Amino acid sequence: MRVLLVNPYIHDFAAFDLWAKPLGLLKIAGFLKELKCEISLIDCLDRLDPSLNEFLKGKAPKSSPFGSGQYYSEEIIKPDLYKSVPRKFKRHGMPPGLFKKILGGTPKPDIILVTSGMTYWYPGVFETIEILKHKFPGVPLILGGIYANICTKHAKEKSGADIVFSGNNIFEILKLISTLTKTEFDHSRLKKDDEILPYYELYPKLSYITLRTSSGCPFKCSYCGWYLLEDKFHQMDPCLVVGHIEYFNKKYDIRNFAFYDEALLYNAENHVIKILQNVINRNLQINFHTPNGLHARFMTLEIAKLMKRAGFIQPRLALETTKEERQKQTGFKTSTKEFMNAVECLKSAGFAPQDIAVNILIGLPGRDFSEIKDSIEFVAKLGQKIFLEEYSPIPGTNDFESSGLTADSDPLLHNNSIFPLFKPEDLPVIQSLKKLAHDHNQKNTIR
Ligand code: B12
Ligand code: SF4
Structure with missing residues (x-):
């Protein structure tokens, strides 16, 4: 067929x-x-x-x-x-x-x-x-x-x-x-689901591989829709994950691997720690990327050191906001104290402050811009690279209710680039926040 x-x-x-x-x-x-x-x-x-x-x-x-x-x-x-x-x-x-x-x-x-x-x-x-x-x-x-x-x-x-x-x-x-x-x-x-490798060989040329070592997330933040796409949180056997990494690294000389996991650091003892120890023991020469933010709450010095030795490049922490009330309201995946601890662990493990990236969420309904400004300034003082993540409303999530959209609204309106612009008067404020983050990033890179 x-x-x-x-x-x-x-x-x-x-x-x-x-x-x-x-x-x-x-x-x-x-x-x-x-x-x-x-x-x-x-x-x-x-x-x-x-x-x-x-x-x-x-x-x-x-x-x-x-x-x-x-x-x-x-x-x-x-x-x-x-x-x-x-x-x-x-x-x-x-x-x-x-x-x-x-x-x-x-x-x-x-x-x-x-x-x-x-x-x-x-x-x-x-x-x-x-x-x-x-x-x-x-x-x-x-x-x-x-x-x-x-x-x-x-x-x-x-x-x-x-x-x-x-x-x-x-x-x-x-x-x-x-x-x-x-x-x-x-x-x-057929082998078991986790044993089947994504068929990357269909590509004539590859510069990276994406890894999904788990599906789902133990949290349920009010703006996130993972549970609309997956039924439960599941982690793969770490030996299988390392086997997949080694296969692509050795057979196709792939050096760049990006984790797609929502909760890579969760249950670390039985999962990511074993994966990274194995990667180090097998002496695999790899760059790991985390385009999805990592949970600051689960970061320890041991994990941070393993991340450094295994080859993580610019790890990203998902902070979203420094306002405690908002952190609690949206699902409390991290507190500011836990975030600062994660930054300290990464720095002690050898990551330079500007080599740590931090996600801040912009455009969430009901959030005033001074909160985002405070969050940017807080991270800027610590010296990390700021990524402003524009909110995308997802039908079926709690925050979708307050977005002003309905299930029948055109999905074009979910676009993260335009949603924060719904009110034209907000445009200059959003632009000034982007400039603020950009200027801090420039300063921190030059330093
Ligand atoms: C990895 C990921 C990313 C990666 C890469 C995304 C990519 N590949 O394009 C990165 C980090 C870059 C990313 C970025 C963003 N993401 Co994202 N991302 C994800 C995540 C965690 C996993 C997606 C994935 O690869 N799943 C794994 C595969 C196995 O699943 P799958 O492709 O759905 O396939 C399964 C089935 O659908 C089915 N299937 C797939 N194809 C087909 C085809 C056929 C014919 C059939 C029968 C079946 C089938 O088979 C698979 C069986 O398991 C999802 C959440 C999730 N749980 O899915 C969010 C998610 C898709 N992202 C989301 C968002 C909001 C974003 C951002 C806007 C965040 C931000 N504010 O910046 C950005 C926007 C990116 C952009 N504009 O370029 C939202 C969706 C938003 C929306 N309106 O659609 C999600 C749902 C997370 C959330 N917050 O709720 N993301
Ligand atoms: S912790 Fe991340 S992946 Fe999990 S529900 Fe919250 S935003 Fe979604």
Whole structure:
């Protein structure tokens, strides 16, 4: 059976490849490989595909030394809802001409699987599906992933997919594929879920690997929607994780690994400590990245030292705010005291103050800007690098209620770049806060 997997375009004001790979799709591919299916992948966002550089006559954007980087992008017409936003709107990913050319050389599949990322990226998903449907009319196309899960009704009504799959049970996914293609799978071939590697070999070239050593989170913050996507908190066997890391490091010389975990440091004794000790003992030469913030509460000097020795680059701590009342109101994943302790541990382990990154959340409904200013100034005094994370409202979460949106609102309004701009009078304040964070970051780098 022939399966075509597609990671669609992103339409947004900005997008950056912060070690972002379609892990769900690659995991499904891992299972289909075990079942001996013929698989091809078109990742519209693959910056390293040699055909992109060739198509752009050597002008494809370059990677950073750690493997992340800018996507190739082209300006496109803004959706009406964004007309008043004074920024360019872009399609991120390969030029459609190249996508169509690649499809032209792709044998007709029996089924097409398309994934989706952020809810507000749906126009890029729709464009991708339209191109696929034009090339392969009649081939069943399933849409899954984050948008398909959080905005299932919207996707069913508007995406053009034949089936919108909501859920994450791999065996249900395989059953659906088997029904639609009238193929019997020999399930006795399958290993356990955690033992199946995401099928990264589908990429012609890789500069990093993403790792998800756990799913879910033991917390339930009022603005976060992990529990809409996963049923429970689960951690993988540390030996399996290290096996995966060693496999990609030794076989493909991959040096950069990004953790996608929501709660990497939770239950550290039985999880991350064992993983890092093993990485060190096996003498693997690796850079680890944590684009999702780490829980300050669970940081200890032992973990910080292991992180340093194992090769963590610019660890990120999720602080969000220094206001205690807000910390408690939103789920209390950390207190300011715990945050300061985490910073001290990291510094004692050898991380320079400016090599520690800190997330501060901006744009949460009901939060006044002086709170964000205080948080920025607090972190700036300690000397860390500040990342302002713009709030994205997620239907089904507590804070969504106070966002002024409803379940039927267009998902374009979930965009983290525009949500904090809902009130035009806020724009100058937001800009001044961004400048404040930027200036502090500059000062701390120069120091
Ligand atoms: C890793 C991660 C990131 C990474 C990379 C994201 C990426 N790959 O693009 C980083 C750190 C960069 C990131 C950034 C952000 N993220 Co994020 N992120 C996640 C996280 C923790 C995991 C996503 C993931 O890879 N899951 C693992 C894979 C295995 O799951 P999956 O892809 O969904 O696949 C499963 C199923 O969906 C299914 N499936 C997938 N594809 C398909 C296809 C078919 C055909 C089928 C049948 C099934 C299927 O199979 C899999 C089975 O397990 C999620 C939370 C979560 N629990 O999912 C938040 C999440 C997606 N992020 C979120 C947010 C808010 C953000 C930020 C806006 C944060 C901020 N304020 O800056 C930024 C925005 C990024 C941007 N604009 O570029 C929100 C969603 C927001 C939204 N409106 O959609 C989430 C849900 C977290 C939350 N706060 O609630 N994120
Ligand atoms: S701790 Fe992080 S991942 Fe967990 S619920 Fe809170 S924001 Fe979400």
